[in-house]
Amino acid sequence: MADSILEVRDLEMHFPIGGGFFSKTRDVVKAVDKVSFDVKRGETFGIVGESGSGKTTLGRCIMRVLDPSSGSIRMYRNGKAPDEITKADRRLLTEIWRDMRMVFQDPQSSLNPRLRVLELVGQCLRKSEGLSGQALADRVGDLLEQVGLQREFLMRYPNAFSGGQRQRLGIARALATKPKIVIADEAVSALDVSIQAQTLNLLQDLQEEFDLTYVFIAHDLAVVEHICDRIAVMYLGQIVELADRDTLFRDPKHPYTRALLSAVPIPDPRARKKAGKRTSLSDGAVADRGCNFATRCPHASDLCRAKSPPMHHLNGADVLCHYAGQI
Amino acid sequence: MTAVDQNPVEIADAPTAPVLLGPWALMWRKFKRHRIAYASLWLVLFIYVLALFANFFAPEAHDETNRRGIFVPPQTIQFFHETEDGSRQFQLHVDALKMKVDQATMRRSYDVQPGKIIPLGFFVKGHAYELLGFIKADRHFFGPKDPDDVVYFLGSDRLGRDILSRIIVGTQISMSIGLVGVAVSLLIGVSLGGISGYYGGWIDNVIQRLIEFLRSIPTIPLWMGLAAAIPLGWPPLRTYFIVTLIVSMIGWTSLAREVRGKFLSLRKEDFITAARLDGLSDWEVIRKHMVPSFSSHIIASLTLAVPLMILAETSLSFLGIGLQPPIVSWGTLLKEAQNIRTIIEAPWLLIAPGSMIVIAVLALNFLGDGLRDAADPHAH
Numbered sequence: 001m002a003d004s005i006l007e008v009r010d011l012e013m014h015f016p017i018g019g020g021f022f023s024k025t026r027d028v029v030k031a032v033d034k035v036s037f038d039v040k041r042g043e044t045f046g047i048v049g050e051s052g053s054g055k056t057t058l059g060r061c062i063m064r065v066l067d068p069s070s071g072s073i074r075m076y077r078n079g080k081a082p083d084e085i086t087k088a089d090r091r092l093l094t095e096i097w098r099d100m101r102m103v104f105q106d107p108q109s110s111l112n113p114r115l116r117v118l119e120l121v122g123q124c125l126r127k128s129e130g131l132s133g134q135a136l137a138d139r140v141g142d143l144l145e146q147v148g149l150q151r152e153f154l155m156r157y158p159n160a161f162s163g164g165q166r167q168r169l170g171i172a173r174a175l176a177t178k179p180k181i182v183i184a185d186e187a188v189s190a191l192d193v194s195i196q197a198q199t200l201n202l203l204q205d206l207q208e209e210f211d212l213t214y215v216f217i218a219h220d221l222a223v224v225e226h227i228c229d230r231i232a233v234m235y236l237g238q239i240v241e242l243a244d245r246d247t248l249f250r251d252p253k254h255p256y257t258r259a260l261l262s263a264v265p266i267p268d269p270r271a272r273k274k275a276g277k278r279t280s281l282s283d284g285a286v287a288d289r290g291c292n293f294a295t296r297c298p299h300a301s302d303l304c305r306a307k308s309p310p311m312h313h314l315n316g317a318d319v320l321c322h323y324a325g326q327i
Numbered sequence: 328m329t330a331v332d333q334n335p336v337e338i339a340d341a342p343t344a345p346v347l348l349g350p351w352a353l354m355w356r357k358f359k360r361h362r363i364a365y366a367s368l369w370l371v372l373f374i375y376v377l378a379l380f381a382n383f384f385a386p387e388a389h390d391e392t393n394r395r396g397i398f399v400p401p402q403t404i405q406f407f408h409e410t411e412d413g414s415r416q417f418q419l420h421v422d423a424l425k426m427k428v429d430q431a432t433m434r435r436s437y438d439v440q441p442g443k444i445i446p447l448g449f450f451v452k453g454h455a456y457e458l459l460g461f462i463k464a465d466r467h468f469f470g471p472k473d474p475d476d477v478v479y480f481l482g483s484d485r486l487g488r489d490i491l492s493r494i495i496v497g498t499q500i501s502m503s504i505g506l507v508g509v510a511v512s513l514l515i516g517v518s519l520g521g522i523s524g525y526y527g528g529w530i531d532n533v534i535q536r537l538i539e540f541l542r543s544i545p546t547i548p549l550w551m552g553l554a555a556a557i558p559l560g561w562p563p564l565r566t567y568f569i570v571t572l573i574v575s576m577i578g579w580t581s582l583a584r585e586v587r588g589k590f591l592s593l594r595k596e597d598f599i600t601a602a603r604l605d606g607l608s609d610w611e612v613i614r615k616h617m618v619p620s621f622s623s624h625i626i627a628s629l630t631l632a633v634p635l636m637i638l639a640e641t642s643l644s645f646l647g648i649g650l651q652p653p654i655v656s657w658g659t660l661l662k663e664a665q666n667i668r669t670i671i672e673a674p675w676l677l678i679a680p681g682s683m684i685v686i687a688v689l690a691l692n693f694l695g696d697g698l699r700d701a702a703d704p705h706a707h
Contacts, residue, residue, distance in 0.1 A: 063604065065603075094606045097604050097605075097606055098606065101604070102601070102604055104597045104600075104601060109597040109598060110597035110600075110601045111598055111601075112598040112602070112616050112619075112620070113620075114619045114620055115615075115616075115619075119615075123602070123605050123607065124605035124606055127605065127606040127607060128606060173601070173605075
């Protein structure tokens with residue numbers, strides 16, 4: 001696995017629910033449940049799933065914004081021995097955060113309204129490279145131009161920008177430290193469709209220019225299809241299917257993936273008729289045992305309800321289903 | 328011809344560069360639209376200027392007694408006076424008074440001395456004082472032209488001291504106790520509230536329970552208990568300092584809660600996470616991102632806390648457990664009007680300092696309200 005940049009193994013993030021001053025913790029929500037995957041250098045790795053599937057939590061665990069309950073995340077930087085992110089101390093984390101940056105979903109809330117662009121985009125450079133004054137202004141100006149904004153915006157406050165421009169600021173900020181990997185958490189979800197396309201193209205251009213690796217978290221399949229090389233589908237904290245884009249979209253193997261793909265609106269009514277009946281995706285109860293998806297799966301059997309499915313590898317896809325390849 | 332050169336459509340189409348205002352400038356603009364608050368700001372500033380140059384504005388020495396001027400009612404300023412030849416002449420003055428004692432009831436009354444006036448003027452010579460505590464001066468803003476004359480614009484008390492001068496000098500203590508008390512509250516409130524909100528967990532629990540405990544004690548008995556601990560022999564300055572501390576004992580709790588709430592909500596904001604990911608230390612995140620986000624709220628709640636402090640000092644001094652008489656504050660002035668007989672005989676002892684307190688407290692409250700509205704981006 002020499003070309004991996006990120007290796008996630010058996011990652012778990014459990015949140016206790018209930019419990020307080022006097023009562024003991026009663027239950028846990030498994031927001032991320034034994035998730036393993038590799039991200040290869042230079043690729044765009046997509047994570048899709050419905051809301052509540054744990055994709056954002058997964059992204060935050062990788063950044064160590066949240067401390068995962070168990071599992072390991074290894075990052076290969078500069079061919080040295082990998083750094084174990086889950087065990088990194090603050091000092092190492094600060095170093096890792098230079099090589100691994102994050103683009104947030106909501107550009108409105110991720111930019112402090114009380115700071116100027118110079119400070120918002122440049123504060124990481126102040127810390128990492130000790131830049132200040134004109135040198136900092138020049139660098140931030142360069143960054144703004146790289147993301148298609150004007151140098152003159154340096155002294156403006158975030159409230160002077162549109163949503164799309166703000167997300168460009170977020171991207172400029174992420175790129176400031178010359179990272180190797182960028183985790184984009186729903187980076188375009190808050191934008192208009194036309195601005196989404198612009199932003200996605202910008203991300204692709206930047207990827208080519210700076211040899212970036214993206215972990216792209218989204219719920220919009222069209223977006224994921226457009227930008228990602230490999231895609232992991234998450235359902236209730238687990239990756240239920242992981243395959244490269246073409247395989248996944250041409251031949252989805254997990255019933256949830258199929259349901260998800262069939263839920264994409266089809267603009268042509270005749271084609272829509274052909275697509276046939278959809279699997280109901282209304283009920284999302286968590287099963288006590290067995291397969292998480294059994295309560296909603298049209299193919300569920302007693303086996304599914306009794307026993308957690310193993311991960312099957314077939315035709316270049318990893319599928320978490322008892323009947324992978326059979327249904 | 329210039330108007331014809333450009334057609335109106337072009338003028339309308341020409342992009343006008345939007346004025347880019349920072350958050351503070353926006354707040355100021357919003358604040359100015361709040362008329363009462365804006366007027367209150369000037370009033371409050373005026374009161375503080377009055378406090379700063381109290382001796383300059385006070386027409387008389389505040390502690391000078393006068394056996395021949397006991398319980399003099401307020402004297403009104405008159406503009407014209409008749410000279411001996413019968414013509415009216417512009418001259419600011421008050422009528423000279425003569426004390427008369429009714430031997431049967433031992434009551435004093437004051438009669439106007441016909442034909443005798445006390446001329447008034449601006450920037451007159453009077454008693455000597457030290458401006459700001461170190462500049463020797465004897466000029467006063469307004470008062471009798473002859474330094475030997477005494478006038479009582481708001482009446483005099485049982486020792487013949489000028490109430491107006493005492494109110495002006497009392498402004499120093501009363502208005503500053505608010506500021507100092509709030510500064511102490513700010514220090515305790517922001518640090519404890521910040522710790523509580525930023526770290527959470529058991530520290531948060533301990534601090535919040537402490538606040539609840541403090542707030543559950545009735546304030547007046549608590550103050551009385553604390554004030555009782557002040558030794559009577561202490562110099563006035565030290566008593567003043569201790570009273571300030573007592574007054575701020577309660578003030579910090581609400582501030583701490585507010586700061587904690589802000590920290591809790593800010594901690595979850597993306598821009599705080601983003602700042603941490605930029606490699607900033609906890610302290611830098613607090614200083615550069617959190618404090619600026621709630622400093623406007625803090626300023627507003629501080630302004631609203633000042634009048635509470637002033638009222639607290641007034642009540643303490645009125646009850647006789649705060650500042651003691653040689654010190655002049657609005658509270659000790661009100662203490663003079665504690666019995667019914669005084670109020671009947673000399674109502675100005677109650678009305679004059681009382682109105683001053685009401686004016687100052689109202690002005691500070693309006694100012695605080697205006698600031699709070701301006702600081703809140705969701706208010707209209």
